[in-house]
Amino acid sequence: ASFVTVMAASPILSATEAKAKPSYPNHMKIPGAPSSNYGLPSQYETAVKRTNESFYKSGIFTGAHTPLDRLNGTITPSGLHFSIHHNGIPDINPAAHEFLIHGFVNKPMKWSIETLLNYPIVSRIQFLECSGNSAANAVSSDPVDASCTSIHGQVSCSEWAGIPLKYLLDEVGVNPKGKWAMCEGADAGNHVRNVPLEKLYDDAIIALYQNGERIRPDQGYPMRLFVPGYEGNMNVKWLHRMEITDQPSQSKDEQSLYAEFTSDKKLNQFTFFMEVKSIITKPSGTQQLPDKGLYEIAGLAWSGRGRIEKVEVSADSGKTWVAAHLEGPVMSKSFTRFTIPWRWNGQGTILMSRATDEFGNVQPSRDEWKSRYEDFTFNHYNAINAWLVNPDGGVKNVYV
Amino acid sequence: ASFVTVMAASPILSATEAKAKPSYPNHMKIPGAPSSNYGLPSQYETAVKRTNESFYKSGIFTGAHTPLDRLNGTITPSGLHFSIHHNGIPDINPAAHEFLIHGFVNKPMKWSIETLLNYPIVSRIQFLECSGNSAANAVSSDPVDASCTSIHGQVSCSEWAGIPLKYLLDEVGVNPKGKWAMCEGADAGNHVRNVPLEKLYDDAIIALYQNGERIRPDQGYPMRLFVPGYEGNMNVKWLHRMEITDQPSQSKDEQSLYAEFTSDKKLNQFTFFMEVKSIITKPSGTQQLPDKGLYEIAGLAWSGRGRIEKVEVSADSGKTWVAAHLEGPVMSKSFTRFTIPWRWNGQGTILMSRATDEFGNVQPSRDEWKSRYEDFTFNHYNAINAWLVNPDGGVKNVYV
């Protein structure tokens, strides 16, 4: 497949049709179809899909990657949002779903979905990234020869709308002993993550809508926790219960899967932030440049801490770096699209991007990142990524 | 249906289950489903659909309304974007589609979709509104008793990404005589609208992506013209040709359907801008408030001229007006969500919103709007809309 390839085979229009009489394709001569109740992409785009995975051959612990290298823009279509669910997607009838808050509170309470839908709702465009996104680049000794989607496709960005947690916490009245919230999902494994109350009072929401419509089953229907900038696993889907406590409950995913073993032999739990990061999506791994000439290098940058300040791009294997254009609006904890024109002269080179956030955090080199952790640690990988462009136009994942 | 109602019937969980042994719903005991390649909304949300229309009983000239009163946020899910197509949705194989520019140019040229996909691409979140949106409120002598979706559902907002027209115009080299572009679609009626070159050099794009993915057939796949802030009909879908000319070609839709007859007996053609406007979507027509108490009034505001400066809301039939909260980022020619808390005391009242844009343009009253036009004129209706809340909680479309 070339850099960006049109999907379908090319039915050559007959060039020898009579010159005098104009020739029109069939779709200009036969009326088209009406709109459907709920639209879908073109039949010629069916290859633009999530790539699905089943972990441990279980068929239960499954996931799906966003096809980043086939998309363009900051909004991820909801049908292509990445997902990872350890116990499958539960089928929850919203009329039977309740949300409970109890523990160190003055008035333990519950709410129906219907009640919550009439509560005050805020909305923002924010990214969601799996802590384990780009893990292949963190742990493989030799860079995998894979696509941007395959390596980096566990990140997406949506407009999330829902109820600020602070309203519900104020309604129950949190007791001063309360420091953490044990947040539990209504899936078959009742997924649990513990979130500091500070975050819930700050900018966390009960997300009810994604990209305008009610969130979908694989994103937590009828409701999910959304903790902007924090690792994906903490944004508890199918949220049904919060217990306000003075300590984290130490859930399974907090024990090892979402903790990091450091090079000084410590086990870091509760590493929440997805740090500043960027990826060139175009061109990217396994794509093919049709010929030398003018291109646009485009990609996405984000930081779980706040806004993207700048993205620098190198098209000469790191010798020089140029600030890319940031496509506005640059929003906090959101995808920022960056672009820069590039004339490819047909010679081999390496393309890289390096993002800086509003607090001056910069993406580390791979070596620097690796130096912080044991070799088997893979979460929160945010090192500079590099794509090798071969003289034949093929693009490959590499380390620099 | 109540204000915001959960769709499904409520299967009451047995309250008499043994107290000692905890009781869990089935979805906590049986693993759920894996992700699909391309996700869809919950089965409990199937009522959130576009309402389809067929004009003149033709089955060819059809449309579909965005269910504004069931959505929340500024992004319209692509599957629920409004659409109107006079000759149906053509099935266009992108490999066979070419885009031509000829006429008053130095080098008449064509491009394949594959070439265009590798061109520089910009992206922005912007609304699209049919010139005839809200026409019922413009022409009905008695206010129709209908929903927000039915009256106002021909407006949507998406992230549109594509190629600035100025690149293609510079590539062909426009001759100084060129003033207009005759823009033609590849549908069965070869829809034509004439656009001033100024607009194309300013902020018009060849839209290739909508909300991250390639635009869908009912939005012009494989490409459409997007002229931000201009009436929907000008954003020529399935765009295949531009002829640069010194005059508009006077297409069918420019003759009467998208022209306005004024009260001083003139026929106004080429009225492009969708002027400043706002709609309260929640609560709105045909909805039902469950009981008196705290609510949030929420809605959308936009202006084809630029940014929304403020939205004032009245909850007392127009006696007092209060500035609503504008949910950022406030972007030019885009939906701006506004919200304001409201305590309903159970008495009848009228809710209204009034938007002002960055140039000081304010929504007119209905009477003021009507005074400008002949009684049968219906396009570009942007007067203040009003919802009557009855003591029983029912919400109704009214004039004030």
Next chain:
Amino acid sequence: ADNIKTEGGTLLTQSEIDNWKLTIYPDGINLPEGSGNAIQGEKIYNMKCLACHGAAGQNGTGPRLVGKQGFIDEKKDVLEAMSVGAWPYATSIYDYIRRAMPHYAPKSLSNNDVYALTAYILYLNGITNKTMNLDKESLSKVEMPNKKIVINAWLKEQKDNGK
């Protein structure tokens, strides 16, 4: 990034351009050879158009093709507020019929047929007489009543703003 100069286009040949003389301009540009009058047009109309647009352009399921501006009944159907009789440019009738009608089979009519149908619709609206022959010379000279009241609102706003 205003200094970007793209370069991917392919030059069009003259015969490719000639294929697209579909759009007629008010001064008659792109009107093809051929001709037709209302007598001929009436026959074609009754065969291919009447089913939707009704006898003599009225009371069909499709839009009325006769009459000027205003609602025709209490329904206030906005699509029916203006008819072809209210169009300011006669060339647009030719252009539209040729590209889009009959609705189920656009571009199936000959150039002569389209002249004849245009003539018939103009005749129904009392604008031309039944025997007048329309061709590329005469059509652009037909004056529509609303031509006098038409305003290019965009140009006017540009001027008002001193552009």
Next chain:
Amino acid sequence: ADNIKTEGGTLLTQSEIDNWKLTIYPDGINLPEGSGNAIQGEKIYNMKCLACHGAAGQNGTGPRLVGKQGFIDEKKDVLEAMSVGAWPYATSIYDYIRRAMPHYAPKSLSNNDVYALTAYILYLNGITNKTMNLDKESLSKVEMPNKKIVINAWLKEQKDNGK
């Protein structure tokens, strides 16, 4: 809009709250009555867990349940980098098995079974001996090797920032 005070919640009854003693805390809160040891656990394990997790917790299709940290082969499967043996809290094993295992039928085990299975997994990891009885008193006292090296990175960052 910070002065909004919502009011739609319904008070929970004590029996509703009691239904949700599902989550075990490291100090043993919510651990139920009952007990079990590794000898009992091994039998249940072989019946209900071995098919996925392999004999004695190794070489199954599911995650290995034995061993500490690091890759076990050249594949560098990130999911397999750490096993239950590397978990800092023994109570989490009880909590997780009860809520989520066996994978195809979560919450099907009795409280006694979960004590026995937890005991067996701890025994396989060389942390407890085969006859030790686990119950709500003893389980929270089991010290996991990695308890010593664990850091709450979020609290640490808060402190480093002077909060």
